[in-house]
Amino acid sequence: MAQPTKAKNPVGATKKTLIILEELMRRDGARITELTDALDMSKGTVHNHLSTLQEHEYVVNEDSRYRLGLRFLEMGEYTRQQTKLLEVAKSEIDELAEETGEIANLMIEEHGRGIYVYISKGEKAVNLDTHVGTRQYLHTSAVGKSILSKMDDEQLEQIIERHGLPAETPNTVTSEEQLYGELDEIRERGVAFDGEERAEGIRCVAAPITDTEENLLGAVSVSGPSTRLKGDHLRQKIPEKVQHVATVIGINAFYS
Structure with missing residues (x-):
């Protein structure tokens, strides 16, 4: 069994990206304002992470509502x-x-x-x-x-x-x-x-x-x-x- 480990030098930006993805999955999609309120992050921070994820096809933006993309299905x-x-x-x-x-x-x-x-x-x-x-x-x-x-x-x-x-x-x-x-x-x-x-x-x-x-x-x-x-x-x-x-x-x- 793999033992839980903590990163010696955690990357804050990566952690935020993962938190946003997990919240999108939990909510079955969400708008930026919903994520901002739920995660206590600024609107700019959430938008920047989502824009990057969208560029790499990991999230989809449908009428300003983001959801996980099918790229995750491939992985x-x-x-x-x-x-x-x-x-x-x-x-x-x-x-x-x-x-x-x-x-x-x-x-x-x-x-x-x-x-x-x-x-x-x-x-x-x-x-x-x-x-x-x-x-x-x-x-x-x-x-x-x-x-x-x-x-x-x-x-x-x-x-x-x-x-x-x-x-x-x-x-x-x-x-x-x-x-x-x-x-x-x-x-x-x-x-x-x-x-x-x-x-x-x-x-x-x-x-x-x-x-x-x-x-x-x-x-x-x-x-x-x-x-x-x-x-x-x-x-x-x-x-x-x-x-x-x-x-x-x-x-x-x-x-x-």
Whole structure:
């Protein structure tokens, strides 16, 4: 796991550019005055950064409202394709989605959060707010907790110190003691569950992906409505499929 680091000689202008981009994404586009008020920056500063970004095709100006440009899509797809895990996992994730009829996900950890790098939908899949590139707190879902279960205490403490344990729903685990207890259970059974902890009405079954030397690579999961993911289907049938796929991906990744 990459440890959080601080720049020895941070560049203020770069930091401001990134803050502006993140705010544009959060707001799904904004005018200069909106950014000025939200970020406590001068109108001239915001305008200069946006003009530069527009010149290099990273933002688009539509009737004085700025939004992120598709140049980021090009960069994001390039980054995703650099993940070796995706290459060996894609067909397995697709098959898992087809077999279960639900959503099958592939997640990796970066900077203490989970990043969805591939999502495949079965014929009965519901629509969720997650998409490729979505970042998620690891403690809020089965797929994230399965990743945490393969980390040692030092790594866990660093993630909690950096991101905390914020609640996404009333069911989210926000107690360190409870989280550590759940992680012990996940280690014992090899599979993780969540009880509508990130999105109400949605349950998830997940398993960590490790290579043959037990190095953590990521995690695979199946997500679906709690009305379908219940009973023996939730506790036995789906876990068996998820664990099998995680094992196959881990082996293929090691020998590819």
